Amino acid sequence: MDILVHFRTGYLEDGVLQTDAVKLRQHYMNSTTFYIDCLCLLPLDFLYLSIGFNSILRLSRLIKLYRFWAFMDRTERHTNYPNFVRSSYLIHTLLVVFHWNGCVFHLVLKNDGFGSKNWVYGDSSLNDDHVKAYLQSYYWCTLALTTIGDLPRPRSKPEYLFVIFQLLFGLLLFASVMGHVANIVTSVSAARKEFQGEVGKEMYIVNRGRLQVVADNGRNVLATLKAGSYFGEISILNMGTAGNRRTASVRSVGYSDLFVLSKKDMWDVLKEYPAARVRLEAIAVKRLEKYKRAPLEKAAMGRSQSTPGLVESRGKIALEDMWVPPVTLSGLTLLYPRSLGASSPPQSIRTMPTPDSPAGSTSSDRSRQQHARSGVVTMNGGESMTQLVSGRTTPLTASHEMLEQEIKRLRDRLQTVESENVAMSVKLSQQQWELEHRLAEIELQICGSRSTSSLEQDELDRNRESII
Structure with a gap:
């Protein structure tokens, strides 16, 4: 099925997507991918009839592992969260490496015999409990590759070589993991103006x-x-x-x-x-x-057409309507300065309306009302008012x-x-x-x-x- 799908998979030629069936077939058959797919599909399962079941015969399918790397690369380039994809890929790679090393360690234990030596786990029940045997192998490889635990002392030369290889591989793995983590942190904290200018x-x-x-x-x-x-x-x-x-x-x-x-x-x-x-x-x-x-x-404020420097008013209340009523004399007490000798009698106060403007005949009723409201307070004695004391809230407030x-x-x-x-x-x-x-x-x-x-x-x- 995979080969049939590849026969109908398009490819880019000089930047142009090719969809012709003949070209697609020729391009796939002349590529290395076609031979790798054929190698993975060899009918090695028929050998089970003669030699019995052996999982090593299925290792040929791991040749397609390169396609997983290509898939992760495309996913990282097209996703909106590339850092999350990188972190997941790194964790998945570590788990797979630990799994493979655990499988190799399990083969070594199986050949030497479970519980026969101190270097292998002294538990003869591992022959029956496969889950426990796998977990112990996985645990040992995790300690060896991360170099954070105390490993049992090997006894034979093959055991020494295997442990030395595991420790050296663990150092390289630790360095590569630190480099990948540093790249992820750098890309996360990188400024958006990296390519500016x-x-x-x-x-x-x-x-x-x-x-x-x-x-x-x-x-x-x-x-x-x-x-x-x-x-x-x-x-x-x-x-x-x-x-x-x-x-x-x-x-x-x-x-x-x-x-x-x-x-x-x-x-x-x-x-x-x-x-x-x-x-x-x-x-x-x-x-x-x-x-x-x-x-x-x-924002550009409105300007008067007749006078460019004058800003137009955009309020809902016109300026001529914003009238301030005059101060009434009811409730107010006038305090006048008194002489040192005797007190002067209170002065009479009157309100005189201002004369109308010459242009009042042509102005609107609103202007006339405004002139009628305005007034001037005068004092007969010529003395000025010094202070106004009100017993309540004034209209001016x-x-x-x-x-x-x-x-x-x-x-x-x-x-x-x-x-x-x-x-x-x-x-x-x-x-x-x-x-x-x-x-x-x-x-x-x-x-x-x-x-x-x-x-x-x-x-x-x-x-x-x-x-x-």
Whole structure:
């Protein structure tokens, strides 16, 4: 069944997926994998009829172990949690190595006889209890390979050689495990800006999938690249202040297939098509200008059309309606300064309304009411008021509370408008990026068609000259 599936498994040839049945069959039969699969399928089980059951005859199936490593490599490259896959793979490898060494140790015990020597476990019941024998063998190999336990002293030369080999192999295994753990910890704690500002040696063309161009903070998405889009050309053209270094961050959304165009091949193509080089540089300049634009940090407040420097009011209550009532004289006690000799009689107080404005005839009723409300308090004696003592809460205090509430509401409204403006600016930037990118693709197609037509015209002229 495995061989039949391989006959219908596609492969990549020069970056193109091959699906032709004849090519698939020829490619599989000419590969080493086909012969390994045939070797694993040898009918060695029929030998059980002559020599009896022997598990060693099934060791040929371990040849396919390399496919497990290939599977783990593909899983690590395509999963969203590669560090978890690496840790699981490391633990699984250790358990398998301990198992194999335990099996070899069990064979040595079986040949010497259980309970016959001190080096082997002095328990003759292991011949009947296979689970206990396996666990004791596994335990001994764990102590030997990790070098953390006291092992029984060997007696014969083969036993010494076996223990020495186990200890040396345990040292190498411990060093490799420490190296893998260090790599996992390093990859987990690595910064996200590991490739930021690296020297660009190739540009990329999206064949399949979806990618996002993100800002420096890694959260704001500036544009979305789809099939046919490209990126990385700015560093190849050595444009901008960054020179040949990357100027933007691109991340893949899911799985994506990209074509890679090296810097050398790119310049060879641009030498053959100078018009395309001009258009590509123009597109790169537009993108650089977009990168230089600082993100919108403050919302743009409305300005008066007649006076640009005047900020328009966006409150729900007009300024002329925010009237503060005058202080009433009821309940108030006026304290006047008294002379050292005798007390002066209380002064009479009157309220005089202010005269109407000359433009009052043409103003609205609201303005007239405002002028009627306003007043001036005068004193006949020419002495000034020094202190006002009120026996209750004055309307002036209430008006201040109203103003504070209105100011607080306006501030909340301003924060809401700022957040909405920031979101709209990000959305507009993304749409502008997509439009510019689409326009650049159309211009490149037009330049390519013009170059092709010019080449065809030159070929026709040469043919006419040869005919003449």
